Amino acid sequence: MNAGTSNDGTTVHLASPAAEEYLDGVRAALADLPAPEVAEILDDVRAHLADLTAELDDGADVAALTARLGPPSAYAAELRSAAGYPAADPEEAGRPRHGLARLALAAPVAGALLFLLGIAAREITVVFVGLVIGAIGLPIVLRDGPRVPSVAALPEVRWLAGARPAGPTTRTVTGFVASLQPAWWVLRAIAAAALVVSVFSGGEAPAVLLLGLLAVPLSVWVGHRTRRDRRLLWVVVPLNALAAFVLLWMLVDGVPGSREPSPADYSVSVPGLWQDGDREIRDIRPVDAAGNPLTGVYLFDQDGMPIDTSGAECSGADAGANAAYPRGTWDYDPRTGRCRYTPPAPLVVAVPAPPAPGSGPAGALPTAGPTAGPTPAPPAGSVPPAPPSVTPPPASPTR
Amino acid sequence: MDTSQLLKGVLDLAVLAVLDRGDGYGYEVVRGLRAAGLQEVGDASVYGTLRRLYNAGLLTSYVVPSEEGPHRKYYSLNAPGRDRLHEMAKTWRAFAETMEGLVAVA
Numbered sequence: 479m480n481a482g483t484s485n486d487g488t489t490v491h492l493a494s495p496a497a498e499e500y501l502d503g504v505r506a507a508l509a510d511l512p513a514p515e516v517a518e519i520l521d522d523v524r525a526h527l528a529d530l531t532a533e534l535d536d537g538a539d540v541a542a543l544t545a546r547l548g549p550p551s552a553y554a555a556e557l558r559s560a561a562g563y564p565a566a567d568p569e570e571a572g573r574p575r576h577g578l579a580r581l582a583l584a585a586p587v588a589g590a591l592l593f594l595l596g597i598a599a600r601e602i603t604v605v606f607v608g609l610v611i612g613a614i615g616l617p618i619v620l621r622d623g624p625r626v627p628s629v630a631a632l633p634e635v636r637w638l639a640g641a642r643p644a645g646p647t648t649r650t651v652t653g654f655v656a657s658l659q660p661a662w663w664v665l666r667a668i669a670a671a672a673l674v675v676s677v678f679s680g681g682e683a684p685a686v687l688l689l690g691l692l693a694v695p696l697s698v699w700v701g702h703r704t705r706r707d708r709r710l711l712w713v714v715v716p717l718n719a720l721a722a723f724v725l726l727w728m729l730v731d732g733v734p735g736s737r738e739p740s741p742a743d744y745s746v747s748v749p750g751l752w753q754d755g756d757r758e759i760r761d762i763r764p765v766d767a768a769g770n771p772l773t774g775v776y777l778f779d780q781d782g783m784p785i786d787t788s789g790a791e792c793s794g795a796d797a798g799a800n801a802a803y804p805r806g807t808w809d810y811d812p813r814t815g816r817c818r819y820t821p822p823a824p825l826v827v828a829v830p831a832p833p834a835p836g837s838g839p840a841g842a843l844p845t846a847g848p849t850a851g852p853t854p855a856p857p858a859g860s861v862p863p864a865p866p867s868v869t870p871p872p873a874s875p876t877r
Numbered sequence: 878m879d880t881s882q883l884l885k886g887v888l889d890l891a892v893l894a895v896l897d898r899g900d901g902y903g904y905e906v907v908r909g910l911r912a913a914g915l916q917e918v919g920d921a922s923v924y925g926t927l928r929r930l931y932n933a934g935l936l937t938s939y940v941v942p943s944e945e946g947p948h949r950k951y952y953s954l955n956a957p958g959r960d961r962l963h964e965m966a967k968t969w970r971a972f973a974e975t976m977e978g979l980v981a982v983a
Binding site for chain 1: 902903920926927929949
């Protein structure tokens, strides 16, 4: 379907792409006139061209229209003189449009840069400003024809198009890359589906597949449409960049939102006290420097917060979170469905050997580890005072 | 003699006369002029003339949507347009009479 937009926003159907191309030529030649007037004229001309192409039947290409009406510029000049508009100054006509066309081209580039910058810096305001600036180009290209003649006429765009190296090899390469385009249409549809699913439902793979099946035909349609109407590039290119970004992300991370939680996630969410994230500490058995078990010990961390070993199940059982160590352990009994208390069993531990041989062990140590611990100093210093010096005194009396 | 040169001076009158017979869109006016014998009239000239007459307040326009193809903008003569047509027709008759008298001798 071939559609153009008239001045009042209604979409009208055109008979042929040739008519649209001829209309672009007329539009370009009238571009110095006020936009509403140009829109009115083009409404007439569009209908005129549709009637002519219908008269010319299948042979209605631009050459046939030109043979019948003269070139678009001559048509525009004749219309101009009959309507009493000032004649176009051949030198001045192109200038103001170049400015607008440049803005149309520069706005999305600047917008995209700001958008990326905002994402990198996690500044939502910058992202938003980037979006707004990027959108400035849209109304300008929408006033243009489907081939965006005003932008294509820019010297720098012409230079870029001309600078492309020609030759059989490059033609083969560009032809090959162009033949891959449908594959990209499919890929970006999957990326869009993955993005939508991950935003709205946490990213289940079947949902991505289902939505992808719907998105692929749409993406292919947009792709074909964009080949004809280059104005769509102003929307499609940023979306393509987003799709490429999502695809890269999927390659690195799997389908967004669906990856397995890592052990690091567990250590944050699982209650209780854990050693290195994989060994649960369910009770603490303090002993003094000689290896004698201590009772009624309160433990605090570097900030004076109590250390609590009670986990998720049975944590609330009688002992409470503020009991002294050793506490014994609470286990869930699947047979009775209740929590069962196990008092601290007798335990023999190896205490690191004291550094000074003079201060011998107080009692008969069962197994005095001959190998010195990693830090021999602390045990000797921490023996005499019962409350550790770092512990703030007010913490324990309140409990 | 080149008819298109003559046409330039009377195209307004010709277009107003065609529209006086009934409302029409641009290409209808072109065909009306051709059917009346003005083969040399340029399509773009007619469209330009319609715009000028419209902007001068002599015509009104309305849009008729079309099933296939773009919608058509119909032009219609309003009261000032009709006045102008009669005025121009009077001038034209006097002018044509004068010319006829002049040319009859040749």
